[in-house]
Amino acid sequence: MNKYTINLLNYFYLFTVAFIVLLPLLWAISTSLMLPIDSFTLPPKWIPTDFVWENYYRTLFGYYLDKAGLGTFGDSVNVPFIHMLFNSFFVSLSITFGQIFICSFSGYAFARFKFPFKNILFWLVMASLMIPIQVVIIPLYVLISKLGMHDTLIGLIIPAIPSAFGAFLMRQYYLKIPSEFEEAAVIDGASQWQVFWKVYFPLGTPGMVVLGILCFNAHWNEFLRPLIFLNTEEKWTIPLGLVALKGEFATGSISLILAGIVLSLIPAIIIYIFGQKYIVEGILTGSIKG
Amino acid sequence: MLNIQSQKRTKSRLGLIFVSPLVIGILIFVGGPVIFSFILSFFYWDILSPMKWAGLENYIWFLEDEVAHEVIYNSIIFALIAIVAQNILGFTLALGITKIASHNMKIFFRSIYFFPLLMSGATVSIVMSFLFNTDMGVINYYLSTFLDFNIGWMNSTNIVLYTTIIVYVWKHFGFTFILYVGAFATMSKDVLDASEIDGASGLKKIIYIYIPLASPTIFFSSVVGFISAIQVFDEPYVLTRGGPGDASRTAVIYIYELAFGELDLGYGSVIAVVIFILIMIVTAIQFIVQKKWVHYE
Numbered sequence: 391m392n393k394y395t396i397n398l399l400n401y402f403y404l405f406t407v408a409f410i411v412l413l414p415l416l417w418a419i420s421t422s423l424m425l426p427i428d429s430f431t432l433p434p435k436w437i438p439t440d441f442v443w444e445n446y447y448r449t450l451f452g453y454y455l456d457k458a459g460l461g462t463f464g465d466s467v468n469v470p471f472i473h474m475l476f477n478s479f480f481v482s483l484s485i486t487f488g489q490i491f492i493c494s495f496s497g498y499a500f501a502r503f504k505f506p507f508k509n510i511l512f513w514l515v516m517a518s519l520m521i522p523i524q525v526v527i528i529p530l531y532v533l534i535s536k537l538g539m540h541d542t543l544i545g546l547i548i549p550a551i552p553s554a555f556g557a558f559l560m561r562q563y564y565l566k567i568p569s570e571f572e573e574a575a576v577i578d579g580a581s582q583w584q585v586f587w588k589v590y591f592p593l594g595t596p597g598m599v600v601l602g603i604l605c606f607n608a609h610w611n612e613f614l615r616p617l618i619f620l621n622t623e624e625k626w627t628i629p630l631g632l633v634a635l636k637g638e639f640a641t642g643s644i645s646l647i648l649a650g651i652v653l654s655l656i657p658a659i660i661i662y663i664f665g666q667k668y669i670v671e672g673i674l675t676g677s678i679k680g
Numbered sequence: 681m682l683n684i685q686s687q688k689r690t691k692s693r694l695g696l697i698f699v700s701p702l703v704i705g706i707l708i709f710v711g712g713p714v715i716f717s718f719i720l721s722f723f724y725w726d727i728l729s730p731m732k733w734a735g736l737e738n739y740i741w742f743l744e745d746e747v748a749h750e751v752i753y754n755s756i757i758f759a760l761i762a763i764v765a766q767n768i769l770g771f772t773l774a775l776g777i778t779k780i781a782s783h784n785m786k787i788f789f790r791s792i793y794f795f796p797l798l799m800s801g802a803t804v805s806i807v808m809s810f811l812f813n814t815d816m817g818v819i820n821y822y823l824s825t826f827l828d829f830n831i832g833w834m835n836s837t838n839i840v841l842y843t844t845i846i847v848y849v850w851k852h853f854g855f856t857f858i859l860y861v862g863a864f865a866t867m868s869k870d871v872l873d874a875s876e877i878d879g880a881s882g883l884k885k886i887i888y889i890y891i892p893l894a895s896p897t898i899f900f901s902s903v904v905g906f907i908s909a910i911q912v913f914d915e916p917y918v919l920t921r922g923g924p925g926d927a928s929r930t931a932v933i934y935i936y937e938l939a940f941g942e943l944d945l946g947y948g949s950v951i952a953v954v955i956f957i958l959i960m961i962v963t964a965i966q967f968i969v970q971k972k973w974v975h976y977e
Contacts, residue, residue: 396882397779404776408792409851414794417818430810457740496702504688505695511703518710520963524911524932525952528939529720532727552705555814570812571867582690584700612798613914614932618940629802633918636806645809651803658798666794673855673864677900 422446426640445649451648459477469631470624471638471653472556478627481546481616482609488551489605490598497560498586498594502569510514512673519554524614531566531618555676556601561673563597564590600672603665626652717956720949727945732891738950748951749933750926755955758845758916758930759909763902765849770856771902775890778864790861797854801914808847809834827977834920837927844916844928850907856901863897895974903966905957931955 411473413436420438421429422445452467499505500512523530530549531540539545575585616627626634632650659670724732741750773793778784788913796804812833813819820830833843847884871889891898913932916922922929922937931951 399777400776404773404780404789407773408714408789411792411796412809414804414811414850417811421810431814432816432818432821434821492701492705495698497696499695501690503695503698505692508695513698515702515706518706520907520959521710521714521956522907522911524913524960525719525956525959526710526713526933527932527935528945528948528952529716532716532937532945533709533713535727549705549709552702554706554710555704557702577688582694586694593909608799609797610948611802613800613802613918614936615740618936629800630836632806635917636809639763647806648810650744651806654803655799658795661794662791662798666791668914669797670794670858670862677859677862677897 412638417582418648419647419652422648424645426645429645429648435436442645445645446653449646449649449653456649466639467581467635467650469620469626469635469650471631471650474626474628474631475653477543477625478610481543482606483625484543485550485609486602486605488547489556491554492551492604493553493560493601494591494594498563498564498590500557500561501564502572503588515554515557519558527614527618534619540619541625543620544614545619546627549585550615553605556605559601560594560597561674563594563600567593599665600675601667603661603668604672607658607661607669641679699823706761712958715934717949719954720946721953723946725945726942728803731946734946738947740952741947745927747929749936751929751931751951751953754841754926754929755910755912755931756898756958758841758848758912759906761842761845762852762909763905765845766853766856767898768907769849769853770820770858770860771890771894771898773853773857774860774864775886777861781829789795793857793860794854796851799851799914801848802850804851805915805918808850810918812847812919826832832933835924835932837924839923840920840928842914844896844912848915849911849921856905859897859901860894863894867893892975896976897971899966899974903963906962906966910955910962 399642416436417434420435423438423442424431424435424440424445425442428440448473449467453470454472456468496515500508500515534540534545534549537545539548549553571589571593572585577590580588611629612630613633617633620626621628621635623631628650632647632651632654635647635650684783719844720731722734722736724734724737773789777789778967780786780789792920814830814832814835817833819833832839834840842878867890871893911932912930913936916930917927925952932955935951936946937954938944938951948965
């Protein structure tokens with residue numbers, strides 16, 4: 391095979407995979423804009439030709455209009471989508487800010503302080519990375535219930551804040567910042583607390599952005615914990631509500647479900663446009679052995 | 681001098697204060713639950729009435745329970761195929777984009793491969809469940825050009841597990857892809873140039889240069905890939921709820937059903953302990969074997 395053929399085959403391979411990734415997304419968007427009766431029409435339409443924006447309206451507000459006895463949305467959408475949006479934002483943002491704080495403090499200490507048991511504690515934190523949440527989900531549920539946090543958003547938020555991965559990530563960032571800043575600040579009379587809070591904490595911003603994006607995205611998409619911890623539908627997060635919606639009409643008006651899915655992708659698309667390089671950086675930093 | 685001493689003391693105190701929220705949190709929400717999982721596996725408990733000592737009964741039932749064997753088997757097959765597929769895709773695609781000249785095309789492909797990573801496994805699976813529908817799905821519609829029967833992607837016991845793997849790999853391969861892009865970007869130019877001069881080409885270069893140089897990444901993504909794939913839940917649960925029969929039921933689906941459906945928390949914990957031990961064993965093996973084939977520069 392000459393270079394030209396290899397190059398051509400390479401492009402063919404790359405494009406094929408790209409299509410396999412793109413087609414389901416295109417289909418979802420296009421179908422979310424079709425009349426619900428047409429949503430299983432074959433051959434499928436990849437490019438939207440109908441623009442039934444009403445689907446989006448029904449997915450977002452159907453539940454509320456129905457409850458208020460307004461409109462004929464009847465059996466269309468039985469999940470409180472606005473609640474779900476709010477809950478997902480509230481949970482993801484709270485965990486993200488919590489992690490940024492806790493992980494900045496601990497990451498800084500692991501990177502720059504000498505203190506008793508440091509190595510043991512660091513090893514302990516790293517070992518916890520090996521333990522999948524799924525495996526401890528039963529005791530975690532029991533704990534949350536005993537603390538009276540079952541069926542609350544707080545019960546979803548608090549256990550997710552102490553993140554071993556986040557601490558490791560922040561440590562890697564603080565290791566990269568030169569120690570000369572500390573010396574300069576100490577000569578100017580800064581206390582150790584001020585050295586951290588006024589100098590290093592702000593310098594850790596790039597790491598926080600990476601951690602924040604990864605964390606927000608992970609919890610925006612989270613499914614198992616909300617499924618187990620939350621009962622009341624007003625407390626559901628988006629993936630939970632969408633799966634429930636799908637369960638209600640497996641082959642029915644799927645364009646409404648797809649409208650919900652497309653709506654749920656908006657934060658991902660925003661992160662994708664503005665934060666792609668941070669995620670790549672985060673994954674690569676996380677994979678470097680400490 | 682005194683100043684330096686007191687600085688050191690402050691640092692050591694602040695250090696402990698700074699890490700304590702994290703460490704205490706991890707002890708409460710990870711460490712404690714791990715220990716409690718082990719304890720719980722020796723009890724009968726339905727969360728409502730008091731715990732009752734079961735001795736080894738739960739474990740004995742595990743040895744007899746055929747569903748448990750099937751879900752563990754499913755999870756292992758799932759994890760093995762998924763990590764092999766992810767690594768092959770990640771490796772070849774990353775290699776592919778390093779070989780193309782146009783910078784814009786590189787970014788184009790990279791951005792596309794990356795996107796599913798940002799989606800939720802649950803919502804991806806909803807979309808895929810429509811596409812893989814036997815009678816009305818888009819995939820069988822196009823396959824009907826070549827086949828005169830419909831493939832039961834989600835209702836054939838022989839196929840359904842592979843369907844869930846396809847969906848899982850579709851969603852996750854971007855992760856390994858990024859790891860390999862990172863690995864190839866940091867590979868020493870000297871080695872690659874030298875191999876060029878030596879006239880090594882094509883397949884030989886991949887086997888003797890790229891794979892050894894990327895071996896730390898292959899190792900890392902296999903360890904991480906195994907830990908996350910063995911505990912898969914979202915994709916098979918949303919696609920089929922583990923069915924038909926138990927054909928796509930994974931260990932974590934079974935844990936979920938036992939503990940939160942049947943309220944058999946003790947036996948559910950046995951499955952969790954088994955998966956936990958499995959992860960430990962496989963990771964330990966990977967770490968031992970890596971010495972033979974992973975080359976750190």
